[in-house]
Amino acid sequence: MAKYPTELKYSNEHEWVKKTDDVYTIGITDYAAEQLGDIVHLELPQPGDEFSIGEAFGVVESVKSVSDAYMPVAGRIVEVNEVVMNNPGVVNDDPYAEGWIIKISVEDETEIDNLMTAEAYEAFVVEES
């Protein structure tokens, strides 16, 4: 079994993207969550806000540190996960399902093709750590 879910694509800022029809769901990887430690606060955008690729869309704050979260692809926010806003620890506990962070719509459907596969991301993490 692969270390990271194979149905997702990954950015080098440790975000994952899942495409379901026209909606792209974005979260952070379990590697990122573990590095941050216990997540206690998220600052997230409003539905309708637009961001370009690589732009910081929010802030993920753990007990010890503060990190920006970056757009793996450009898009417009359609939904923010209220569950993680109210209970940020869910991002640590279940980063690929309950712990998703935002859902977006995109203009350029080819951007996701430039992201890493699970296998490539695993190699990337090994190299970075």
Next chain:
Amino acid sequence: MSELKRTPLYDEHKKLNGRIVPFAGWEMPVQYSGVIDEHMAVRKNVGLFDVSHMGEFEITGDKALDYLNRVTTNNVAKLEDGGCQYTLLCYENGTVVDDLILSRVAKNHYIAIVNAANLEKDFAWLEKQNSEGATLKNVSDDYALIAVQGPKSPALVAKVFNQDFTSLKYYNCTEASIGDANVKVFRTGYTGEDGFELMVEAKHACTLWQQLLVVGADYGVKPCGLGARDTLRLEVAYSLYGHEINSEINALEANLGWVVKLQKGDFIGREALQSIKDQGVTRKIVGFEMAEAGIGRDGCPVFVGDKQIGYVTSGTHAPLLKKAVGIALIDVNYKDVGTEILIDIRGKKKKAVVQKTPFYNRCA
């Protein structure tokens, strides 16, 4: 940059999958199972901390008392054998060289436990001030220091040493032995819980650590890192050198007047602190609680309206209280509990309220 040092327990941290980070010139575990999990273990059960990076000095000889009473702010003459006191080394202007715990092991025999980051500075300062001719020895490399903290720490320490420490009161110390090891047992800590700090010869440190973990399994013991150490001390608003105290904040601004004994006779910083006391401080360390989402952290500017009145010295998410709290150095006019302040977090001013400290009190 010189090479990072490792404590005698470094291999134990690796074995326990502790995440190692550089801290004050040392490679130290910042967390094992997670800051919140470790924090709660200390509040509910018991946690183990490697604090061997801290410095230990021995001060001996018949000049030790006179000397220590002149270089520290608390009254050393009040210490009896086996007594410990929280105290400060101050500069002439009343700002702080370091905070420390001074213990009288026996007559003319004292041990000072100081911050890792200040160890060399402190020892140089102490040597320079030693006109009395007390004997000073830096024994930091000879010993490990293990903190055992939490409501179940008395039971755990009693079991491991096969000795009852009920009569050892808070802020007292004694000696105990386990196998070949002689251990100095201090009933002190930095967590706001009951607890012990065990000063053990470096060569016996791993054995003692392992025994505490094995025996501690029945008490829910967890190894804890620097992350939890910081959240625990912040819930009880204990000062941390480099944050609430430093060479630019005087002891009275830092709310440490309770360890400054102006009547005890002359000591370094007395004149300045007396004058600061007479005139009143212009700024003060206060606790605050966030009233809006966000965490005001070290360095965030503090405002009332458009006027900056100070800055945050420490801030965190408080795991037991489940809210964001912090400490700030602000204009004394705004120090009263209940005062509404604004904390600039990454360019956004978020509401906070001045709060009574400690935020958490185990006796309450």
